[in-house]
Amino acid sequence: MNHPPIISISKLSNWVTKIKELSSNKRWLELLSLYNDLNKSGVQFTEPTLFHPILKACSVTSFRHGKSLHASVIKLCVVESCTSIGNSIMDFYLKAGILDSTFSVFDNMKVRDCVSWNIMISGCIDHGDYDRGLSTFKDARAAGFETNVSTLVLVIQTVNILGALHEGQKMHGYIMKTDYLAVSSVQNALLGMYANMAVEFAQKLFDEMPDRDVIAWSVMISGYVRSDNAHFGLGIFREMLAQFGKEADGQTVVSALKACTNLKNYVTGKALHGFVVRKGFYGDLFVGNSLIDMYSKCNDPDAAFQAWNDMPLKNSVSWNSLLSGLVCNGNHSEAINLFMSMQKSKIEPDAVTLVNLLQVCKHFADPLICKCVHTVILRKNHEFNHLIINTLVDVYAKCNLICFAQRLFNSMKIRDTVSWSTMIAAFTHCGLPDEAIKVFNEMIQTQEKPNAVTVLNLIEACSCYSELKVPKSVHGIAIRLGLATETTVGTAILDMYSSYGDIITSKKAFSQIIDKNVISFSAMIAACGMNGLPRDALCLLTEMEMHGIKPNSITILSVLSACSHGGLINEGLSFFQKFIKSQEVKPNLEHYSCLIDLLSRGGKLDLAMELIDQLAKGKNVGASAWGALLSGCRTSYNGNENIQEKVIKHVLEFEPNNSSGYMLASNVYAARGSWDAAARFRAMVKDKQVKVVAGYSMVHVNNACCKFIAGDKHRFLLKEILEELHKCMKMEKIQVN
Incomplete structure (x- = not known):
């Protein structure tokens, strides 16, 4: 029978000293080599303090040796008698990322101290097992565990990550019963938790804090910015500067710059830039990057480049x-x-x-x-x-x-929803609506749920169809998905029906939108104007204002267009004057072009010409304004020959390669009976090789679409088409009678 060698006390003492020396100098490989040599020679350690450095060496260098040492410890029954060794073994397994083994050691420990619980709680959290970490903390409290500041902060951060507001409030209550509420790091951790989940609770806690350090102020500013209350965040920052101007740090400035970015507040952002220069924060990468982002989002790329150029790193x-x-x-x-x-x-x-x-x-x-x-x-x-x-x-x-x-x-x-939606949009953009719908059907078969963007892309694909069968199907899809009541989708649906002339269904789609905004109202106003209902358009404008929604430039354009096409000259002029006086939206060239079209259609060519002359003094009058006036000249030609000649000249100067100008000029002369002049302008189109986009009509027969292009003499009318047209005409006659 082999017996362990007899070792002198002095020799053992030398080994112990050597192990401790290697550990203090972090010479882990040498320490592990020494342990292996001693182990091979049959030397067994019973001194608990020696196991800690050896386990530390194993965690750094060799997991296999650590498991072997654990087995040796189990044989010696040291874990049960010495809690610190159990803690070291738990720490060893945690560093190796093996939570189950850590829990196994923990469960077998007869005596657990604060270190044991802290290792378990922090270990779970550090390895991303937040629920288990929080559950272990609750078990520790039930066992009478006295937490420390670092573990408490870690648990609060875990509650923050989980978004568990109720658990956070319970933690707050627990902390209030202890002395930890006075510790600034614990206060700031609580503040950060509330700022991330319920900023109003954070504000209440912030107001109750007698001493606020720069971290607390920074947490409040960033909390408001994240919760889309950037205006309040900037207010907190200004208050902070008034009280702690010298203590503002880079993180606080980054949060304030983010607030300026969200608000597009260029003036305050520029002032912050000056503050950054004065306080010497330019060396902070986060501050410099935030400045670039702020200037870019505030539409000043030159200042963004300058901020970038000034960064030392x-x-x-x-x-x-x-x-x-x-x-x-x-x-x-x-x-x-x-x-x-x-x-x-x-x-x-x-x-x-x-x-x-x-x-x-x-x-x-x-x-x-x-x-x-x-x-x-x-x-x-x-x-x-x-x-x-x-x-x-x-x-x-x-x-x-x-x-x-x-x-x-x-x-x-x-493929996710974005992938499918992008491919549907791709086919739509390239004029392949059938392929777009085919991709959508494949998407449904894969059980990928469409979102609002998917439906919007489908609606856009429907614009390529000449009948309502497919668009109605898409409308049904939107209803089944519960998206028809959303603002963007509902607005697209009403616009789709409007383009097909189905104003009744457009109105129904509009009424189903839950949160109507300026875009949905503007689209409905445009739909009424386009479909010959200018009075309805004006009523919608009144309804919109009653809901407290202010018209934007698109709304104003839609109202003017509705009045123009509906012959409501006085109403349109009155609305435009009101719009000018309000000064809420600055009129642009499109608005003036629409007003000129309104005057021209009403036969007020002199007023339209006078308006163009006034615009020419301060603006570059575009082809659209002159084109609108020329279109009016076609119907109001008596006594306006001089105006017509001037208008024609300007239209052709602005767009010499656009066939519509030549055609309008030809029609103007034809209306005056000047057939030679009319023919001359049509001949100019051929001489200048200007491309003419011909008008066409589409007729559906037996689910087939037949296109008839103006001037095409080679298209033979099929018997079925004539019968279909005859049938439709008979139906119209019956309805009229």
Whole structure:
């Protein structure tokens, strides 16, 4: 029988000293090697304090040796007698990410102290098992566990992550019974929890705090900004500066800049920029990036570039923020130049960079650039990034490369709602509505639930159809999905029916919208105007104002157009005067062009001409205004020959390659009986090789659509078409009688 070797006390003491020395110097490999040598020689340790450094070495270097040491500890029955060793073993398994083994050790411990519970709670939370961590904390409290500040803060943060407001309120109650409420870190953790879930509770706690540090102020500002109350957030920031101007830190400034960005508050944002310079925050990357974002969102790309240029240090977020700003503000050429600078500076393009580049491709609709970006995407292994691939499908469609878009879509292993909606929009954009609807049907078969964007894309596809059968089906889909009452979808539906001349169904769709806004009212006003109901349009305007919704520029344009096409000259003039006096919306050239059309249609060519002359003094009068006046000249020609000649001259100067100007001029002369002049203008169209878009009519017979183009003498009327037309005419006659 083999017996353990007899070791002198002095030799054992030397080994103990050596182990502690290696541990204090973090020479873990040497420590583990020494332990292995001793273990092989048959030396057994019973001193509990030696197991802690050895387990620490195992957690850093070798999990296998740690498990072996755990087995040795179990054989020696040390865990039951020494809680600290159990804690070290639990810590070892936690660092290895094995929660189940940690709980197994914990459950077998006869005596647990505060360290044991803290290890378990923090371990669960650190490994993302938040529910288990919170449950362990409750068990600890039931067992009489006395928490410490760090664990308490960690649990509050866990409640915040879970969004469990009720649990957070219970935690607040527990803390109030202890002395921890006076600890600033605990107060700030509670404040952050409330600011993230219920900012009104955060405000109440904030008001009760006798001493507020910069963290508390920053938490309140960011809380208001996140809850879409950026105005209140800026107010808190101003109050903070009045009391703690010298203590504002970079995080607080970032939150304040975010508030300015959300509010598009350029003036305050610029003032904050000055504050940043005075306080020396320019070295803070977050502050610099927030400045770039603020200027970009406030439509000042030059100031964004200057802020970017002034940054002493830049990261990929800095470059991407400026790139996004240039794209959003329509500076596409500058965006390409910036990307070239990124390449020269060895800044690797990430997903954000590539999505912005794809937006530039969409603007230029250049297939070559799009394919080049696609190559970069493949080279950088971003072909599985959903955002990038969905954007790429959309861009290929905008470049009229629908085959590439479809091929890319078909290659996607996982498709979400955005992917399906993008492909539907792609086919619609390329004039392939049948394929768009086919994709939608495939989407339904995969049990992917459509959203509002999907339905909006389907409605847009319906605009390519000449009958209401398919649009009605889409309307039914929207109703079944519960989306017909949403503002965006409901507005699109009423607009769809309006374009088909079904104003009755348009009104029904409008009445079903729950939250009507200025866009839905404007669309309904435009629908009434387009379908010959100008009085209804004016009534809708009154109803809109009664609901406290102020008209925007589109609403005003729709009302003027309705009055113009409905012959309500005086009402239109009266409305425009009211609109000018209110000064709520500044009139633009489109409004004046519509007013000129109103006057021209009413035969008031002198007033229309006088208005154009006034506009010419301060604005660049466009072709639309002169075209509206020329259209009026066609019906009101008596005694206005001089005006007509002047108008025709300007229209042809503005749009020499547009056939409508020549046709209108020809019709004006024809109305005056000047047939030679009328013929001369029509001949000019051929001489100048101006492309003429011919009008056409469509007739449906037996589910087939037949198109008849003006001037086409080669189309033979089929017997079925004549019979269908005859039938329709008979039905109309019966209804009239």
